Amino acid sequence: GAVVSQHPSRVICKSGTSVKIECRSLDFQATTMFWYRQFPKQSLMLMATSNEGSKATYEQGVEKDKFLINHASLTLSTLTVTSAHPEDSSFYICSATSGTEVGQPQHFGDGTRLSIL
Amino acid sequence: AQSVTQLDSHVSVSEGTPVLLRCNYSSSYSPSLFWYVQHPNKGLQLLLKYTSAATLVKGINGFEAEFKKSETSFHLTKPSAHMSDAAEYFCVVSFSGNTPLVFGKGTRLSVIA
Numbered sequence: 001g002a003v004v005s006q007h008p009s010r011v012i013c014k015s016g017t018s019v020k021i022e023c024r025s026l027d028f029q030a031t032t033m034f035w036y037r038q039f040p041k042q043s044l045m046l047m048a049t050s051n052e053g054s055k056a057t058y059e060q061g062v063e064k065d066k067f068l069i070n071h072a073s074l075t076l077s078t079l080t081v082t083s084a085h086p087e088d089s090s091f092y093i094c095s096a097t098s099g100t101e102v103g104q105p106q107h108f109g110d111g112t113r114l115s116i117l
Numbered sequence: 118a119q120s121v122t123q124l125d126s127h128v129s130v131s132e133g134t135p136v137l138l139r140c141n142y143s144s145s146y147s148p149s150l151f152w153y154v155q156h157p158n159k160g161l162q163l164l165l166k167y168t169s170a171a172t173l174v175k176g177i178n179g180f181e182a183e184f185k186k187s188e189t190s191f192h193l194t195k196p197s198a199h200m201s202d203a204a205e206y207f208c209v210v211s212f213s214g215n216t217p218l219v220f221g222k223g224t225r226l227s228v229i230a
Contacts, residue, residue, distance in 0.1 A: 004160070006160065034217060034218075041225075042222070042223075043207065043220045043221065043222045043223050044161075044207075044220050046217045046218075049216075049217060091158070093160050093161070095160075095161075095218075103149040103166060103167075103168030103169075103211070104211075105151060105163050105166055105211075106211075106218060107163070108153070108160035108161040108162070109160045110159050110160040111158065111159060111160045113158060
């Protein structure tokens with residue numbers, strides 16, 4: 001159980017294109033989803049936290065107009081990288097959790113490798 | 118404030134020998150602690166978690182970790198390394214289920230045949 005599906009797994013596109021990444025919880029309701037960015041050989045960097053039906057909370061330094069997050073249902077959150085440029089190339093990972101209890105783990109998608117030419 | 122320190126950025130072991138990945142944490146509250154593993158170009162898979170029950174936690178694939186409050190440590194061990202264990206391992210602190218995780222910088226485990 002607790003499967004998170006992230007799609008697409010890899011995107012290669014031209015500079016100026018907008019790219020949408022989907023994160024779905026397949027067998028549980030995700031009250032909270034998180035979006036991370038990971039640079040090569042580094043740890044995950046939290047970009048934003050999204051709760052179903054409300055606006056995402058962005059971390060300092062993350063442009064909310066650049067990285068649009070929508071969490072319209074309890075099983076789906078999307079991250080749209082608008083007008084992507086080469087510096088946006090990275091590995092993006094989502095995670096989801098079903099509860100607020102202490103010790104509730106987050107379940108991760110397999111990530112999306114975004115390459116902007 | 119919560120923080121996590123993984124003491125080794127890279128650990129290399131021979132196949133069949135024990136694995137020790139070290140993690141120290143700092144937390145103002147009783148923490149929940151996790152170990153996740155990441156294989157190349159993949160997301161993170163939960164290995165095990167500590168949530169104030171038994172201090173010795175058993176996880177998947179033969180891994181276990183011991184929570185030592187006096188040492189603020191949560192080291193990950195495995196008696197015998199397998200080639201498939203080669204990956205990046207992250208020690209993580211959490212306060213509650215819907216708050217952001219605090220990640221260590223990761224330890225890359227190499228397993229030599």
